[in-house]
Amino acid sequence: MRQDHQLALVDNNAADGRSMRADIASIFEQVLGHPVQIGDNTDIVEDLGMDSLGVMNFVMAIEDFYDISIPLDRIAQIETVGDLVHAVEDLRSGTPA
Amino acid sequence: MTILAKHAGLKQAYDALCESGVDPAHMRFDAILSPTEGVLDGRRTILMGTNNYLGLTFDADCIEKAVEATRSQGTGTTGSRMANGTYEGHWLLEEALAKFYARRHAMVFSTGYQANLGMLSGLVGRGDHLMLDADSHASIYDGSRLGGAEVIRFRHNNPDDLYKRLRRLDGAPGDRLIVVEGIYSMLGDTAPLKEIAAVKRETGAYLLVDEAHSLGVLGETGRGLAEAAGVEADVDFIVGTFSKSLGSVGGFCVSDSPDFDIMRIVCRPYMFTASLPPGVVASTLEALVKLQAVPELRADLMRNARRLYDGLQAMGFQTGPEANPIVAVSMPDQETAVVFWKMLIEAGLYLNLAVPPATPNNVMLLRTSVSAAHTTAQIDTALEIFADVGRRLGFLTSDRRRAGGAV
Numbered sequence: 001m002r003q004d005h006q007l008a009l010v011d012n013n014a015a016d017g018r019s020m021r022a023d024i025a026s027i028f029e030q031v032l033g034h035p036v037q038i039g040d041n042t043d044i045v046e047d048l049g050m051d052s053l054g055v056m057n058f059v060m061a062i063e064d065f066y067d068i069s070i071p072l073d074r075i076a077q078i079e080t081v082g083d084l085v086h087a088v089e090d091l092r093s094g095t096p097a
Numbered sequence: 098m099t100i101l102a103k104h105a106g107l108k109q110a111y112d113a114l115c116e117s118g119v120d121p122a123h124m125r126f127d128a129i130l131s132p133t134e135g136v137l138d139g140r141r142t143i144l145m146g147t148n149n150y151l152g153l154t155f156d157a158d159c160i161e162k163a164v165e166a167t168r169s170q171g172t173g174t175t176g177s178r179m180a181n182g183t184y185e186g187h188w189l190l191e192e193a194l195a196k197f198y199a200r201r202h203a204m205v206f207s208t209g210y211q212a213n214l215g216m217l218s219g220l221v222g223r224g225d226h227l228m229l230d231a232d233s234h235a236s237i238y239d240g241s242r243l244g245g246a247e248v249i250r251f252r253h254n255n256p257d258d259l260y261k262r263l264r265r266l267d268g269a270p271g272d273r274l275i276v277v278e279g280i281y282s283m284l285g286d287t288a289p290l291k292e293i294a295a296v297k298r299e300t301g302a303y304l305l306v307d308e309a310h311s312l313g314v315l316g317e318t319g320r321g322l323a324e325a326a327g328v329e330a331d332v333d334f335i336v337g338t339f340s341k342s343l344g345s346v347g348g349f350c351v352s353d354s355p356d357f358d359i360m361r362i363v364c365r366p367y368m369f370t371a372s373l374p375p376g377v378v379a380s381t382l383e384a385l386v387k388l389q390a391v392p393e394l395r396a397d398l399m400r401n402a403r404r405l406y407d408g409l410q411a412m413g414f415q416t417g418p419e420a421n422p423i424v425a426v427s428m429p430d431q432e433t434a435v436v437f438w439k440m441l442i443e444a445g446l447y448l449n450l451a452v453p454p455a456t457p458n459n460v461m462l463l464r465t466s467v468s469a470a471h472t473t474a475q476i477d478t479a480l481e482i483f484a485d486v487g488r489r490l491g492f493l494t495s496d497r498r499r500a501g502g503a504v
Contacts, residue, residue, distance in 0.1 A: 053459045056231065060252065069262045072241070072248040 020085055027065060031058045040082030068092060114452075117435045119442075121450055131155055132344075132470040137447060143475050145465045146448035150422050151313050151394045152470025153344035153387060159380040166379035173374040179362075186378035193385055194349055198320060198335060202357035205349050205378075207370050209309055209338025210236040212348030215364030216305065216336055217276065218244035225271040228259060228302070230288070232281055232457045237307065243365075246274075253281075253457060256292035263300040273302035279311030279322035283456050283464065285423030287315070290322050294331035305334040313342030313388045314422055319395055343384040345377045398422055398469035401476050405467055408480040413493055425451070425462045426483075433490065434461035440486045446479050 021038065028036045028048065036048060044050055050058065055075075062084070063069055068091040070078075078084050114120070127136040132152035135142050153159055166186060174181050187205060194203035206212040217240030221227050225246040229237060232253040241248045252258040263273060275297055277288040290306070297304045308321035316324030319342075323332045333354065339347040350360075361367060373381075388394070399422075406420035415427045428434035431452060438450040441463070451462040467476070487493040 051459070052454060056250075067265065069249045069265050072250060 020088065021081070023065065024062070024081060024084065027061050028058065031061055038081045040080060040085070042081045043079055044081065044084070045079070062088065066092060114431075114435060117432070117439070119435055119439050119450070132468055133472075133475060135447065137442065140443075140445055142442070142445045142447045143471075143479060144447050145467065145471070145475075145479055147468075148310070148341040148466045149344060149468045149470070150310075150342045150398055150466070151344070151384070151388060152468040153342070153384045153394075156344070156384065156387060158387070159344060159383045162383040163376040163380035167374075167376040170375035172376070174372045176371055177368055178372045179368050181372070184372075184375060184378070186375055186382065187372060190378050190382050190385075191349075193382055194351055197318075197385060197389065198351040199329075200335075200351040201353045201355070203349055203351045204357070204360055204364075204367065205347060205373065206364075206367055207347060207373055209336075209340055209348035210239075211366040211370065212336050212338070212350055213237050213307065214240040214243055215360070215366040216334060216350050217241055217274075218365070219360050219363040220244075220303070220305070220334070221246035221272060221274045226266055226269070226273045228262060228273060228275045230254065230277050232283070233276065234278065234282060234307065234309070235455075237276055237278075241276075247271075254286065254289055256289055256296050259293065260296045260300070263296065263302060273300065274305060275302050276305045276307070279306055279308040279315060280421055280423060281457075282310055282423065283451055283462060284417035284425050285310075285421040286418050287311070287322055287325075287421070290326040290328055290332075294326075294328040297331055303333045304331060305336060306332050307336045309336070309338045310341060310423060312337045313395065314398065319388050319392070339377075339381045339384075342388060343381050345381045345384065347373045347377060347381060394469040398467065401469065401471045401473075402467045404473065404476045405465065405479065408476070409483060412480075412484055412487060414483070414487070422467045423464065424467065425464045428461040428463060431461050434463065437486055437490060437492075438463055440489070441482060444482045444486065446482045 025036060025038050028038065031054065032048065032050070042048065044055065059070060059075055066088055068088065070087055070091060074087050078087055124137070127139065129135045132149045132154050133144050135144050170184060174184060178187065191203040191205055194205070195201065206215055213234070213236035217227065217237065221244055223245040227241050227246040227248045229241060229248060229250050230253055231250045249262055251262050259275065266273065275293065277290070277293055280287055288306070294304065306321070306323050308323070311321040313319045315322050318324065320329070321335065321337070323329045323335060334350055334352045336350045337348065339345045339349070402422045402424065403420045406416060406424050409416055409424065409426060417423070417425045428437060434450060434452065441448065449464040451464045453459045456462050465479070484493065
């Protein structure tokens with residue numbers, strides 16, 4: 001039962017994952033004010049030149065968009081766009097419907 | 098390469114600040130003359146950045162009590178209350194605080210920082226949820242990491258954002274604790290406590306208010322923002338400090354929680370540190386008496402705060418949103434902030450240079466804190482110095498200067 005549930009999630013995430021990257025890119029663009037090229041390995045601080053305030057505003061915009069709260073210890077672990085996608089996926093699947 | 102090489106980035110930023118001729122970490126006073134005056138580099142200087150809200154640091158009775166207690170009980174307790182026992186003053190102070198706040202329990206810590214560390218780590222732990230205002234003081238952030246609770250940050254002073262985040266937790270197990278400050282230490286703005294209390298009631302969360310900068314400042318009897326907002330019954334825990342209005346050092350928490358005493362063996366920042374020395378406890382007790390017996394101090398404080406705030410605004414400086422004893426002037430960039438600060442100090446006005454990440458929204462601030470002990474003449478001198486430096490740096494347009502006619 002538990003396994004079925006997880007399999008279903010993996011399928012959903014594969015579909016969501018692609019559109020999620022596009023959504024995240026457009027949120028980056030809103031916060032930074034210019035277009036960005038991102039991939040899973042893009043480093044949010046190094047490659048996109050965000051300071052800690054920029055990251056905080058960006059995280060809050062992501063939280064609003066997906067209706068989630070990312071706990072501080074999870075934020076600290078996020079370095080790349082791929083890390084962010086995984087965190088959002090985890091939090092969305094963990095949220096009671 | 099040393100073990101400290103990892104701080105190279107921070108060192109570079111700090112060195113750049115020092116090269117411009119200022120070094121806030123090594124600002125050395127030759128003498129402190131009164132709550133509002135010191136000697137810096139041989140110059141008599143107005144102190145306007147010391148959080149000495151009621152000006153009680155030189156109160157003759159407070160000093161006398163401290164001297165008496167030091168003579169009779171010694172300079173220190175040399176250990177924690179668990180190990181070395183509780184002195185009479187410790188429980189007298191806890192009794193006085195509980196009575197002042199009309200609460201069942203009070204617990205005294207050795208600093209305000211430790212009070213937040215101890216309370217936040219003791220009240221919530223793994224499986225619980227800690228809801229912090231994004232602009233919280235470092236002691237709140239540090240305390241949030243000590244207990245292992247899940248930490249969620251909400252937008253500064255935004256009860257709707259807090260509500261939304263608590264709603265997202267619906268169905269999740271664990272306690273929820275909301276933490277806000279009475280007056281925020283950088284911009285001097287107050288929390289919208291009525292609205293936050295409503296969110297707390299609706300979501301079944303607990304509420305802790307840090308009244309560090311609002312004790313002795315806000316409220317009919319000086320109990321702080323919870324009293325001023327009329328929501329004391331909704332506040333489960335009030336944390337505060339002795340190092341601002343009460344003129345000494347130490348921290349506390351008061352509560353009506355019936356099992357509160359367990360915190361004495363739960364809070365590591367309470368158990369594993371030396372308790373406050375008798376002299377500090379005695380002067381704090383006396384200052385708490387003064388705070389209640391002399392309400393004029395609060396009136397003087399707010400009058401001074403209003404005069405400084407209005408004066409700076411009239412000159413066209415950009416200040417915080419409210420005329421509280423913390424009056425912060427925002428600067429366009431770090432270079433200007435540093436030069437401005439240096440010139441204020443050279444002109445005999447001491448206040449705080451506050452730069453990111455200590456400030457919200459990356460702003461550069463010249464942060465003043467007003468005291469009841471400032472004279473009207475000192476406030477006016479401070480305003481004149483601000484006006485003069487502002488003019489010399491091309492800060493104030495002539496129109497604005499006319500608008501600030503009093504100066």
